[in-house]
Amino acid sequence: MAINTEKNTYTLLFAIGLVVIVGTLLAAIDASLKDKIRVNKTLEKQQNILYAIGINENEGNSVSFIAAEKAEEEFNKYITKQVYIQGNDVVEDDKAYLIDVKKEKALAKDPNHKRKLPLFIAEKDGRNLYVAPIRGKGLWDAIWAYVSIDEDMIIRGIYFDHKAETPGLGANIKQRFFMDDFIGESLLDNEGNFKGVTVSKTNLDPKNEDKYDNEVDAIAGSTITGDGVTAMIRSDLSLYQPYFNSLNNN
Amino acid sequence: MGLLSKKNRQLITDPLSDNNPITVQVLGICSALAITAELEASVVMSVSVLFVMGVGNVVISMIRNIVPSKIRIIVQLTVIATLVIIVDLVLKAFAYELSKTLSVFIGLIITNCIIMGRFEAFALGNGLWRSFLDGIGNAFGYAVILIIVGFFRELLGSGTLWGIPVLGDPIDKTGLYAFGYENNGFMLLSPMALIVVGIIIWVQRARSKHLIEE
Numbered sequence: 001m002a003i004n005t006e007k008n009t010y011t012l013l014f015a016i017g018l019v020v021i022v023g024t025l026l027a028a029i030d031a032s033l034k035d036k037i038r039v040n041k042t043l044e045k046q047q048n049i050l051y052a053i054g055i056n057e058n059e060g061n062s063v064s065f066i067a068a069e070k071a072e073e074e075f076n077k078y079i080t081k082q083v084y085i086q087g088n089d090v091v092e093d094d095k096a097y098l099i100d101v102k103k104e105k106a107l108a109k110d111p112n113h114k115r116k117l118p119l120f121i122a123e124k125d126g127r128n129l130y131v132a133p134i135r136g137k138g139l140w141d142a143i144w145a146y147v148s149i150d151e152d153m154i155i156r157g158i159y160f161d162h163k164a165e166t167p168g169l170g171a172n173i174k175q176r177f178f179m180d181d182f183i184g185e186s187l188l189d190n191e192g193n194f195k196g197v198t199v200s201k202t203n204l205d206p207k208n209e210d211k212y213d214n215e216v217d218a219i220a221g222s223t224i225t226g227d228g229v230t231a232m233i234r235s236d237l238s239l240y241q242p243y244f245n246s247l248n249n250n
Numbered sequence: 251m252g253l254l255s256k257k258n259r260q261l262i263t264d265p266l267s268d269n270n271p272i273t274v275q276v277l278g279i280c281s282a283l284a285i286t287a288e289l290e291a292s293v294v295m296s297v298s299v300l301f302v303m304g305v306g307n308v309v310i311s312m313i314r315n316i317v318p319s320k321i322r323i324i325v326q327l328t329v330i331a332t333l334v335i336i337v338d339l340v341l342k343a344f345a346y347e348l349s350k351t352l353s354v355f356i357g358l359i360i361t362n363c364i365i366m367g368r369f370e371a372f373a374l375g376n377g378l379w380r381s382f383l384d385g386i387g388n389a390f391g392y393a394v395i396l397i398i399v400g401f402f403r404e405l406l407g408s409g410t411l412w413g414i415p416v417l418g419d420p421i422d423k424t425g426l427y428a429f430g431y432e433n434n435g436f437m438l439l440s441p442m443a444l445i446v447v448g449i450i451i452w453v454q455r456a457r458s459k460h461l462i463e464e
Binding site for chain 1: 284285286287288291294295307315317318319320321324325328332335339340342343344352353354355357397403404413421435438439
């Protein structure tokens with residue numbers, strides 16, 4: 001059977017047919033896998049938060065989360081309280097870790113909207129750790145992190161992730177050599193004002209022995225991703241400072 | 251004609267040498283520059299492209315007689331994008347860890363001109379089996395260059411291979427670094443990938459003179 005594939009009507013019908021077939025196929029696959037994907041994403045969040053408070057299976061230089069099957073149980077064990085901060089209120093919410101930071105950031109552009117700032121309080125080895133999810137922009141797309149800090153706003157653990165940074169360059173922010181440098185860095189300067197941690201090309205401290213300089217070494221070839229990390233820490237973590245001030249005053 | 255006749259075998263072997271997609275056809279250069287800063291990323295990208303090329307070429311070849319030529323490019327794009335999205339969704343549901351590693355490459359695969367190039371140049375005019383061979387042949391040709399470039403960039407740029415330090419510790423000054431050797435940070439930037447590809451092209455043309463254009 002010979003079809004005249006050059007006719008306009010045929011072209012139009014073919015295009016419509018293709019869109020219908022591909023559209024149905026993708027929608028069907030997406031709908032059938034949606035629940036599974038959502039569960040995976042929730043478990044990943046729990047694994048990330050646990051990673052930030054030091055519950056992981058790191059060996060040598062690897063970055064290994066605890067097994068997905070154990071994530072929920074460990075999460076409930078260590079995370080004693082989940083809250084979100086909205087304006088001056090601190091609201092307890094045991095699903096605070098499911099708050100979409102991306103959405104909250106977008107809503108915050110409206111000056112009338114009071115942004116919800118999730119914070120997860122963990123108890124580990126007899127002391128409290130506060131894990132905050134933050135989000136910013138890298139070179140190509142979003143970058144985000146879970147930062148665990150203590151009452152004095154000193155970083156005790158951090159987990160970075162990204163959507164599409166360049167492999168081998170910006171993508172290395174989720175490598176141990178970069179993440180571990182943040183541990184022990186203070187977010188405050190000597191006077192107690194918020195300063196953040198700068199990813200710096202002039203730090204010249206590859207092992208990050210100086211913990212009081214508010215700086216870590218940048219990765220060669222990843223300037224924009226590094227600047228994104230600096231900006232993300234500054235813009236998002238500074239919002240938590242009032243909470244920590246009130247914590248220390250009480 | 252047998253399944254692996256001489257002509258069919260050439261579909262696999264040619265892209266590895268005289269008809270290499272990167273060094274001769276100049277396809278897929280962008281991704282060869284973008285993700286070859288380390289060996290592991292090069293290999294992951296190669297495997298992903300191998301899969302998409304193999305399946306994509308077969309699908310395009312299957313529908314080659316009913317695709318209207320006016321919108322064939324759009325149809326090809328739709329096929330690649332659909333395949334990549336399906337793979338992405340399935341991995342997210344059943345192999346989440348793996349999908350995290352691959353997520354960076356998804357965009358690079360869809361825009362990889364090597365795939366469109368082979369759909370257009372080969373699969374639209376050839377049968378299923380030959381298109382499949384052409385697809386994986388070209389993917390192998392692409393992989394060879396990616397791995398060579400990734401090897402040298404990671405070795406000279408970071409002093410590691412597959413993330414494992416092979417030249418000593420640059421901070422503690424052990425191994426080669428004890429003699430004053432330094433990593434060349436420039437190797438990690440894209441322009442050096444282009445220069446490495448250039449050197450490969452030079453070596454290849456010095457060996458096979460017939461590739462040199464008058």
